[in-house]
Amino acid sequence: MRETAPRDRGTVAAARDAAPGDRVPPEWRPVRARSVVFRHDRVRGVDLLLLPERVVVLRGAAGSIVALCDGERDVTAIVAELARRHPEAPVDAEVPAFLDRLREEGWLR
């Protein structure tokens, strides 16, 4: 999928107030929960998480982050890999908080 992640003004405002993900331990090795199916949707051109009664649409680069959650890489390695791919992006500030939010939802362990 395309790596561009356009965002709207509302989301940018939210990003300013977001928690930096400080409470995410860097040695955590995130892995997708067993009941969650992660797949690409060719019809819509997006990545998805499929759960009972629920579909989560991973916009922009969200899918490429979830794809790195293989239980092998720790948070530090995931951030490093994404920083390499997107040197201009605020990876450090945003990725740990994103991963933490997915863990809260029960989609990552």
Add this chain to the structure above:
Amino acid sequence: MTGLPPVAGPPRVTELPPVAGPPPVTEPPPVAGPPPVTEPPPVAGPPPVTEPPLVTEPPRTAAPELAPPGLTTPPEPEPPWALLAELTHGCPLRCAYCSNPIELNSRSAELTGDEWADVLRQAAGLGVVQTHLSGGEPLLRRDLERIVAAADEVGVHTQLVTSGVGLHEARLAGLVEAGLRSVQLSVQHPDPDRAALIAGARASRAKERAARLVREAGLPLGLNAVLHRANLDALDALVDLGLAWGADRIELANTQFYGWALRNRDALLPDPEQVARARRTLERRRAELAGRMELVWVAPDYVDATAKPCMGGWGAISLTVTPDGTALPCPAAAELLGADAPNVREQPLGRIWRSSPAFTRYRGEDWMREPCRSCELRSVDFGGCRCQAFALTGDAARTDPVCHRSPDHGLVRELVEAARDPAPAGAYVYRGPAPSDRTRAPQKAEVSE
């Protein structure tokens, strides 16, 4: 039917990260579980701030004004997310609240396993990513494993919607092997005797066993309880039952009055005081169980006098295929569409979804009349339920009579006022098998407890 109400069909679709304005697809239930994820976009590729909004409203049905009459083509609808596959109308239970139609399909009219595999392939190609394998009791199909495998092969997430009767260890193992992802189990009442009265059959032991097996297999377990006069006051015990059985989620679905349920409406309709008590219980248990178990509430539209955003809009998010291959925009639409309902045996699913009159008739807002046409809620509730408008007024294009703004609302108001009475539920009329199946051996024998 194992208790899946029409409004519960489509999945909740969460956009992640969120976007400005209304998301393109949202789930109908008025009270959903966890809120959509509100994290900022995780990683921006190139500098993101100047980009346009990610997602805009799906195109509405306005044709270009200058196009010559007769030559306009309807806009391409968004692809469907989910398919409700009603594999059979056969069922060991005879629930008073069953929303399947009065006229059930006979077993001999059912699509074959090959035909279902083809339907699932077509659905996946169309954009379907989830299927609910329901009925009736889908476990009555001896080829259920093959149907699950066919869905899994094309990347479609499968959930079995079952009474639990007939779900033995070996059967479940075969289904999991075939790719089954999740199970939703119907529950009629936490008390076995009262449950038997509602279901017209004893099944509580089978359900308890089924729940245990599902948990042991490591699959997510949901319970579905259709709520009405005889069980709304048992909500606390129902939630406790869900906890004891290890459910991840309980769908508390107030009865939708379609099909057979309409026949039992007087006995099922709750006292509004019961609903108020149940809501207080719901809020208390939700606060207590946050993060442990999800409690989904499907609102009682009669009592609330509020139209539900049925199916997230007609032909907008999901579709149903009935045992004999009839394709419907909503599981309750068979009676409304009659002979106009398309069939997957006669035409491709894509054509049915995109351009069949059955699916385009109430898509969007062009079909609406007053008071919906100028109502600010029309993009929220989509005019309510077409099947309910048809069932209560004989005209499917009228405003849903449950809406307090409907000119027909008196029809519903009178019934709700008459139900304002603490007396227990009256006697039910139980349903039987389809007429042509009545000479067969009793279905209970095939899947006895």
